[in-house]
Amino acid sequence: MTNKMLFFDQVQKFTEAYLSRRRRIRRIKREKQKKKNPLLDWVEAFLWAAGVVLLINQYLLQAYQIPSGSMIDTLLIGDRIFVNKILYGPELLPGLGKLPSPIKPKRNDIIIFENPSYISRGPAFDIAQRIIYMLTLSFVDIDRDEAGEPKAHFLIKRAVGVAGDRFIMDKGEFRIRFAGEDRWVTEREYAVGRNFNYHISRLMEPSDYPALAAAGKLTAYNNLGLPSPEHLIAAATAARDWSYPDYLYHEQCRLELLRAAHPEDERYRLALARYIQGWYIPEGRIFPLGDNRDNSRDGRYFNPVRLSKVLGKGSVIYWPLRRIGLIR
Structure with a gap:
């Protein structure tokens, strides 16, 4: 018998042994499957799917x-x-x-x-x-x-903001100074200039802000334990309604009055600094904002x-x- 015939004979034997073994394994699996509890089978399938x-x-x-x-x-x-x-x-x-x-x-x-x-x-x-x-x-x-x-x-x-950016907020509208630049631009300007096609939703109108400022100052008078001035009461109640979603501007106006009343109190100075100086985005961080600016905790x-x-x-x-x- 030649070497070539021996080679093909060995290949045939190996193939037959492999196919026989595979058929045997499949037959054993089928037998086990028949004996398996249907509930256990369902549980195994669920666990596999969950994984x-x-x-x-x-x-x-x-x-x-x-x-x-x-x-x-x-x-x-x-x-x-x-x-x-x-x-x-x-x-x-x-x-x-x-x-x-x-x-x-x-x-x-x-x-x-x-x-x-x-x-x-x-x-x-x-x-x-x-x-x-x-x-x-x-x-x-x-x-x-x-x-x-x-x-x-x-x-x-x-x-909206990446490392190196600086933000300030003016009555709910953002201004940005990009890293390495000395000019402030509005968020709407840069979004249009960079073809960022998203809509910034606002719940407040510019005409609402005087009443909101008055409401913030009224809160400060209450914090100080002082009677509220009549002109502030009139200005605050002249608003469309009392649902002021721009809480941050309300807080800024409150802190400005408290800071003026107590310039020696470092708590007011530090709390007000965020509104005056804005936010700086350090390396390794990003600044997230909701598109609906007056209804977003961000x-x-x-x-x-x-x-x-x-x-x-x-x-x-x-x-x-x-x-x-x-x-x-």
């Missing part, structure tokens, strides 16, 4: 429901979206370190990040909540407050966010059907 969902949610896509009107008109209350988790580097585990990524959040990105005021119940609860949330495409959320409302574990805003309240806390980028609205599309 796959967790991996997708943790490292690729996260389902998220918009809970408030802070991003109107870009995102509406009740919109359900997918967040790209891999772009900026996903977390290793919920609440723990992130994998590195060469891509960093940039200006105008719609970013999702941990709510600085959120108090976690622990990694185990976070994992369970995310599995259920993702399995139901964000329709079931077990993380709720005492009133039964979903807790704001994550926030989604527009990245960087103006909790300051710039660490890049390490940015978990992903809003990518697609998948529900309701009439809203399906890319997020810009």
Whole structure:
């Protein structure tokens, strides 16, 4: 017998042995499957699906429901979206370190990040909540407050400021001085100049601000234990209504009067400095703002966010059907 015939004979034997072994393994699996309890089979399938969902949610896509009107008109209350988790580097585990990524959040990105005021119940609860949330495409959320409302574990805003920028706010409108420049520009000017196509929504009119300033000063008189001047009462009550959404301007006017009354009090000076000097965005942080400026708790309240806390980028609205599309 030639070497060639020996070779083919060995190949045939190996192939037959391999195929016989594979058939035997399949037969054993089928027998085990017949003997398996249907309930146990269902549990195994569910656990497998949950594991796959967790991996997708943790490292690729996260389902998220918009809970408030802070991003109107870009995102509406009740919109359900997918967040790209891999772009900026996903977390290793919920609440723990992130994998590195060469891509960093940039200006105008719609970013999702941990709510600085959120108090976690622990990694185990976070994992369970995310599995259920993702399995139901964000329709079931077990993380709720005492009133039964979903807790704001994550926030989604527009990245408006990046490292080196400086911001000041003038009656709800932002002015920006970019890194290395000495000129202040309005946010609307730079958005148009850089072809950032997003709409800044406002609930207040310019004509509302004198009444809001008077209301802030009235609060300061109350803090000082002094009687309120009649002209301030008249100015405050002349407003369209008393629902002043621009709380920061109200607070600025209150602090200005308190600072004037007590110039020696460092507390008032330091508190007022943020409104006068604005915000500076240091290296490694980003400044998030809601597009609906008078109805958004964002960087103006909790300051710039660490890049390490940015978990992903809003990518697609998948529900309701009439809203399906890319997020810009």
